[in-house]
Amino acid sequence: MLSQDNTHSDYLDSILSRHQHNTHNLLQMLREAQEHYGYIHSEAIDYLAQQLQSPRSMIEGVASFYSLLYLQPQGDYRVLFSDNITDRMLGNIDLMESMCGQLWVEVGKVSEDGLVSINTTSCTGMCDQGPAVLINNIAINHLTQDRINSLCELIRERVPLSGWPLEFFAIEDNIYKKDILLDSNFKSGSALAEVLKRSSEETLQEIKTSKLRGRGGAGYLTGSKWEFCRIAVSEQHYVVCNADEGEPGTFKDRVLLNTYADMVFEGMTICAHVINAKKGFIYLRGEYRYLLDHLNAILQRRRQQGLLGNNIFGHANFNFDIEIHLGAGAYICGEESALIESLEGKRGTPRNRPPFPVTSGYLNQPTVVNNVETFCAASLIGLHGGAWYADVGIETSSGTKILSVSGDCARPGLYEYPFGVTVAQVLADCGAKNTQAVQISGPSGICIAANEFERRIAFDDLPTAGAFMVFDESRDMFEVARNFVHFFKHESCGFCTPCRVGTSLLSNMMNKLANGHGSPYDFTEIEKLNVLLLSTSHCGLGHSACNPVLDTIAKFRPAYDKRLTHKEYIPAFDLDYALSQARQMTGRDDTGAHLERIHVSK
Amino acid sequence: MNMPTKSKLRIATATLAGCFGCHMSLLDIDERLFELIELAEFDRSPLTDIKTCGPCDIGLIEGGLCNAENVHVLREFRANCKILVAVGACAINGGLPAQRNHLSLSMILEEVYHAQHGLVDGFIPNDPELPLPLDQVHPIHEVVKVDYFIPGCPPSGDAIWKVLTDLIAGREPELGHGLIRYD
């Protein structure tokens, strides 16, 4: 039964009515409920279940899927340290331990007084200005020991975040190289004005002529995708912008949404015109919550300008509007069918395909899902035409690509290049020295070694969603792979057996090697798991979870060999440590109360 | 396996954290024991009462690892046996003893020796003669390399016989329907 007081109904009623009691907005309601109450109380779930006439287990199932939603009380200050390898390289773990020490709290726990909770989270998209934290979902970057000390002070004094020094919240764009997109000085409405001089069929033709391919990594031809969706007969068509920029090391969409949002929205509107959609969504990762008000303000301005809403640009029957949905910490929702599930207010589990979203996407209606950068490019094509765009870049890969450069270099940030640029060129431009390896397109991408730096960023050579993480010769590539494997384990949705269990097994085995318990046996096991994940997983996450390991084994084998310290198999756990509880309880410390790690023959 | 034709195979057996049920099942091969004795002789085993294991062809391990002594015995077997076989559910997945694994050992010892109703002046035994318990019970493959497994609780005499005869004949052991059982 619900409690007598109205603690939860008070705030939930306004949330429910704002979302018209629509279960498809469940994730949004849960997020807002948490913003109000600090976590999602079990009575809040009951109230939502009653009001939405949905089973509470379904609501609990959704809420417990997303790592930024909490079903238990958290600290008043909820501190999440971004834990990408680039944060690690900048010393995030030491800083986190310092903070834990100063605030008397263990990692993963809430302090006894309920003041603060501290934990790690997957890459928050601030690799160019790390180490980074999210405090109550607000980003604070450029962490130093001094800054950590200040944060601890503010938290201890219970100063509300609104009273913290503004410079703590500064987020830089860090654009170091502009090309046609970042240097376009785009004026809102300019592309639509051109597009609406043409028929939607002609606009589609321009997109096809441009040979634009999706910028999210898979590189599907945008013109074909739009055409499939356009010809799919259905009541509604939808445009979805994938701004769930979760691939570690990627942060270009953050900048595009911060400074180039009009291009994104306009590209979506052009797509709507082509596929005859009335509604669009931006699925914005929860870590970018701070962009929400800014983006909503721009959407409002565009409505006032007649660029969104009914009769856009005075064209009768061109009605289109955009709604922003926030994610809540789930990398898998960058996979388009999982994203659609999440948009529908469900757990972000990838669907069985076919059917594909272009014929059966949001609410099983034909849906185009494109990356933020793809829509920006569509705006440029709308403005300048497909032939103009196709002229940039190289034969297989038209246009430009924005790279998010981070790691060991002098100038981490955004670099826009026409396709075809070599890795060596990018390294020179960003001031990288003694580079050992570059991870292209994040953990799910490819790791290349120095002898491959003449390879090109292009769909037929090194395709990428944008991440470009640089590792110099001082870095241990085994640890890089281990960080990525841990990431996949954390982000596996849990739907299919190989990925759910396999990513944990892989992570455990990498830890075993790291802990000095490795032998050739374990190495063989890792290789077998890689094959199994690759061949049997349900979606790209499982398929790519072993990429970092496969690549580093192939290219940095000595980093593994030096960890295969034992010739024969030894256990993953420390046998002597396994006796420590018993030693403590019995007070014994004689030789019989210990076990050597390795068997000593008589 | 290339076994000398004349000399008999040496087999050792041991029970770690188990109930001796698998050993009882070994005896369940009944009159085939005579056949076995023709082919093999027993080294360390509860059947021979030999206390240490010498070089052997086959080691049969019943039971999982719940304490330090289990680990010593298992290591002795691994070091001395050409082929190590895990026999029965406990050796293979920890079995019944492993059902304590979700509880902390401190909590268990506290409950058993201090808190339990009816105990007077309870204390946790600390005699150095007693092997210390591990914080979790492990199947043997988590601690040493194991060559073959005979599942079952216990495996039937027929299953044990099938694997032994396969091994002795140099065949890859195979249990078909009816012989492969986990219960």
Place this chain on the structure above:
Amino acid sequence: MSQNNKTPHNKNQATFILDGKTIPFTEGQTIIQAAMASGEYIPHLCFNPEFKPHGSCKICTVTANGRQAASCTQQTQADMVVESNTKPINDERRALLQMLFVEGNHFCPSCEKSGDCQLQATAYELNMMSPHFDHFSPDRPLDSSHAEYLLDYNRCILCSLCARASSDVDGKNVFSLAGRGIKTHLIVNAKSGKLADTDFTGDDKAAHVCPVGVIIKKRVGFAVPIGKRSFDEHPISATPHPKVRDV
């Protein structure tokens, strides 16, 4: 999607090849559906012919025209060449089974479902002699709150058949999956988290679909003795879905 023009246009059904045998299929059937209709066994756990394919356990993985796919969700196409009972595929299936065994706590000797358990029987079928990997030993408490039924979460393999049966057949939503990744787990539709506080009954379809030993009817666990159970009589390949014993 693609039309195969080479399909022989005789009046008989379209066919595909499964391990060298010609198998007929009808439009829309997935590989496993067509195979089972012809009495061919493809190992599986989350698939149940009475329910829409789910595709999560991946035990039914096959190669279809050279590409690996879950046969429960992969649509059959004319002249498709499917390989199922091969050593490499059975090795992978065994590894997936071993993953399921170490992920939960599967102590067959003390399980009421032993002998009627599809996980166990499939492991027998694939000659799984050990769980191979290190055990996770998760802490999963039992729920004995319900008068007639016991929930033993230790044995859950997250196939979601109970959830599907409850929502699709019973119209109740008693069961759901919660959590993510390796922390994914089954929950019931009650604030207390207890089965007794849901509208679950023994008449529900959901009470009879668990392929393992999670949803257990109380007091009849060993009414049929070990040794006289479904998969004691026949291997699972002979009777993949034996009639549920009415006790």
